[in-house]
Amino acid sequence: MKIVHYLNQFFVGLGGEEAAGHPPEFREGPVGPGIRLNELLGEAGQVVGTIFAGDNYFSMNSSTSAEVVEGLLRALDADLLIAGPAFNAGRYGMACGEVCSVAIDRLGLPALMAMSENNPAVELHRAEIPILRTSDSTGGMGQALEDLAAGASSYLGSDGGWSAASSLLLSRGIRLNEVSPDRGSKRAIDLLLSKIEGHPCLTEWPLPDYDIVQPSALEATNTEPVLALVTEGGLVPSGNPDRLNSGRADRWFRYSVERVASLMSEEFEVIHGGIDTSASNENPNWMVPLDMARKQEPKGGFSLHEYVYSTTGNQGSMPAMRRIGDEIAAELHNAGVHAVIATST
Secondary structure, three states: OEEEEEEEOOOOOOOOHHHOOOOOEEEEOOOOHHHHHHHHHHHHOEEEEEEEEOHHHHHHOHHHHHHHHHHHHHHHOOOEEEEOOOOOOHHHHHHHHHHHHHHHHHHOOOEEEEEOOOOOHHHHHOOOOOEEEOOOOHHHHHHHHHHHHHHHHHHHOOOOOOHHHHHHEOOOOOOOOOOOOOOHHHHHHHHHHHHHOOOOOOOOOOOOOOOOOOOOOOOOOOOOOEEEEEEOEOEEEOOOOOOOOOOOOOOOEEEEOOOOOOOOOOOEEEOOOOOOOHHHHHOHHHOOOHHHHHHHHHHHOOEEEEEEEEOEOOOOOHHHHHHHHHHHHHHHHHOOOOEEEEEOO
């Protein structure tokens, strides 16, 4: 069986962030961790080629990247696509999800990707793509490759289903209705009594587990820190020319504020659909404090980044917000930004 492997720029040996802008490319045979994966597969399958791309390039050029990947996959006529393992690397995980979606949706090619359950790509793709569970860090690479080989082998040796590999895969996160012999009040009391008695109990409706992101230390030795302004308040140029959603946003935009001392109401507006925007539309600086940042800039020991980054957090889905956060953070990192003021509603 012919298997194609997808990796990012780091795992094929191109480098880290300095190579994150590399466009999609193909190499024959296994590369990097794919060499060990190929060994573990044994007679079940062979890694015939490796597709790779830089995380930033794929993130910022998803449509173009998807077209290139589709063309490469068509030419290879493989039996299975394996992506990762991406562990908890957000941009890498999102690229794995896009590549697998291309394979499944456009080509009908089975695909399997591997990552930590904390990767933001999981919530976005778990319902459609089988995801093999890994650790958060690359320290679990050996086990991840063994599990990938086992999962792929069980699929290739089956009649086209993943049931034999289910113990290795993350839950698909699909909720189904079923008829219970007991009414809701009795089930709730039974759960409560079980919990009081110290017995195991499992809720019928698990609450989402939101990440707590700890701010990193400022690293700006021997240089003047660069500060950027970011908002989920829906700041846009007047008329909203890019059509940013007022709610359920799936996009973000950057707007130049180079040599701009203050956000003027005739030039900018706030389109957030979950708040009263009248005050912020009278003075957009109340949403994004560019005016005060400019006043502090000469005496504050920092310089302002040339762009303001904006999206809308109103009713945003967690997968979309994680992706937007990853993409903005990657651009800020590559631009040499040291710190961010992120305003919220």
